[in-house]
Amino acid sequence: MCHYDKTTHTHPDFQHIQKKIGRRDFLTKTSLGIGALALGSLFKADKLLAETSSGGIAGLPGLPHLVPKAKRVVYLFQSGGPSQFETFDYKPELAKMFGKDLPESVRGGQRLTGMSANQSSLPIAPSIFKFQQYGQSRAWVSELMPYTAEVVDELCFVKSMHTPQINHDPAITFFQTGHQLPGRPSIGSWVSYGLGSDNNNLPSFIVLNSKNAGGQPLYARLWGNGFLPTEHQGVQFRSGTDPVLFLNNPENYDGADRGKMLEYLKELNTLQYEAFGDPEINARIAQYEMAYRMQSSVPELTDMSNEPDYIFDMYGSDSRDSGTYAANCLMARRLLEKDVKFVQLYHRGWDQHAYLPGAIRTQCKNTDQATAALIKDLKQRGLLEDTLVIWGGEFGRTVYSQGKLTPNDYGRDHHPRCFTMWMAGAGVKPGFTYGETDDFSYNITKNPVSVHDFHATLLYMMGVDHEKLTFKHQGRRFRLTDVEGHIVKDLIA
Template sequence: MSMSDCHQYHEHYTRRDFLTKTSLGLGAITLGHLLDPLLLGAKAGPVPLVGHPTSPLVGGPHFAPKVKRVIYLFQSGAPSQVDLFDHKPELRALQGQDLPPSVRQGQRLTGMSAGQKQLPIAASPYNFQQFGQSGAWVSDLLPYTSKIVDELCFIKSMYTEAINHDPAVTFVQTGSQQPGRPSIGSWISYGLGSDNENLPAFCVLLSQGSGGGGQPLYDRLWGNGFLPSHHQGVQFRAGKDAVLYLGNPAGISAESRANQLEHLKKLQEDQFEEEQDPEIQAKIAQYEMAFRMQTSVPETMDLSDEPDHIFELYGPDSRVPGTFAANCLLARRLVERDVKFVQLYHRGWDHHGNLPGQIPRLSRQTDQGSAALVMDLKQRGLLDDTLVIWGGEFGRTTYSQGKLRPDNFGRDHHPRCFTIWMAGGGIKKGLTYGLTDDFSYNILKDPVHVHDFQATLMHLLGVDHEKLTYKHQGRRFRLTDVHGKVVRDILS
């Protein structure tokens, strides 16, 4: 073949070329249906505005959903269930004694505790009381949460296989301890799309405990993995530029930017016609979304229209951008605008040492904002179709890591049991589910695995977790891998 022949390939049409390029060809009809069914006279239906056109749920959820949106208040570092929710008064009589081998049962320890000759029992120094008609036990570290217990479902029997932070957080957020899988929010975006074409289906807000520190959080935790890139979470930051690179450069007007995007879209559509690469369509969707967000994001982030009584509900921190309380208020504003999945991360719960000096501070930072969010959603009629989740990646040990001192001790990682709470549509109110032993070490009743939690979350959104899959490298993947069952006993 001569060099000139290389420049004449458009003159040689294969059968595939004919089907793809001919306006009435089957390839064009299929492509047109995927990109916009209405252009070909299809009846209007529940086609996601931002969702992937090849999603198994492009025609709607598998069954009637109980909730339309999710707010996940993730407490990174693993809050101590022993000091917040899982009341074990018997431990005070055993203070300082070695954890019985019959309780540990040879279970794995982290490298931080494995060398200890003794595992001295450390009873919680905080007082617990029962609150509400449900009689739920809550520590005095959480006075605001104690007021809303009748709206909550406590799951005290969560467990995971991961014993270190990064794989444990990755497991909860993506269904795998190994990096590279899509996050929960990305799966939801892929399956259900968005009800608001001017904001992403999946938004992320980060805050950090005072004093800095804490386990690092990587953007792969809200990444799209192998799903098309426009399903990744969009991080909203405190300050002038809530979303990086969203604004126009100096001297570029909105009209000029719109004109530029229109020409770029035409070029990318031509490229897609040649290459059939779905990532090209994802880029087009991202550019168009970014243009619409230039108006929608500043309006959403502007809290000047919030009345004083709302700031008082969320607490003084809610007036400080980037705090957990401020992010809880922003989460409410996002779901008001029909954002499908809002993920909050708060760092600083990793208390290996000086727990008495640290956990009260972290509790103060998160308690009022979390409770206010539930109450605010309820008074606006949004809690009925919104799911709120509070919890970390695993629990903490009932024994002290290192030497036990009355005013200074820490707790190591504990994957065998931990507590989360859920509230909102489809969840039984005022329920405490699951039971641990007297040492808050092993589960005695109703264990709930991380995959079970994920399956239940998907179920509430109308998604069968076994059917929402994506084929990658020859295998069909799903959020729950090959595991998970819906925890029906907590469903209303």
């Protein structure tokens, strides 16, 4: 490690940066060019940036806009589109219509995917699974989800979700970023940008993906920061001994002088910022410092040896296998205990175009117990009252069978017109069902909720006015809800 005097910056690296920048050099090296000169006369550089602290990510001044009901969020995203027919939207009248063609009056000319558009008929496929009402709320739940049935009085079902997107990639991108095209910031990034972090030693936005789950691929841009500063990007925790890439010290390096190296690097970056005014330099400083603190916080967090056996039993045997959905649910609880602001779980495999009964049995077996355990665990620790739990996918499934239909086997295509999600905790109405669909679960008949409405409501629960959380990019002010979105206050207790 080179020695330097950080007061006088006598090291050659500092002297090089501190050389007087000529007018031509300044105009060619700054990304803002002449515009930087104009802006510099109007604003102080530090006012152009979100406030930061030496201990972690700070939120924007003036936020939250109102008293939050939720301090943190865990979003259990079920990628692929879970069938509402086999889970929560009970349609007993369909049993009388097995194999009949879907009436055109119900379809209403809706466009179909290329996978079923060429079918000669659209035969109605009633679910083969039994439903029963549970709890004081008398909510209908499929036999596939016996553990979720135990916690229905904590859940707030929304059966009238809808989206304009009919294919996976744009639909998932739309749900996670508020726009169907890549490049926008994700929900967690917006929350991190607006509200900052409540834990100085962990990122404010952490992502967990189930291992060995088939189905549609997931991309890092789904938890990306888009045009927001890079410290707001979701940090993915992986299974195994190295949960965060590049966090551990290189082989044969003990890290004894890591602190000095980072201090030196911070000085270099600070001088770069003073010279060029690039806000990404400050973001880089924050990321280096967070990585340094995570070297001690992450190993402690991921060490499950202090979890008692009854906790593993509650989440299911898979919870002992790092990277499974069950283990990730348990990890999510540990992250929420540490006041991580936004935890995003992704679990693939719900895209069941064929052989649905067998596939969804497996899918529910892998997720049902751990999902319910997370609700119970948060409640017994006093965390559910200020933690918002969300469960759902990018769209639902069709009432008609894609391909061959038999009494015990069928598949379902994508259906964006209506599907079911649920929320729990943090001030949502427990034991409540909102919205209704027709007898075919094909069209919404009462209280539709759009993706933008969902986003607006989520932010409201966290004390954020979705119309005021904006970021100026390429001459326009962007927000998560774009130019739409209404808060669904009927969902709030």
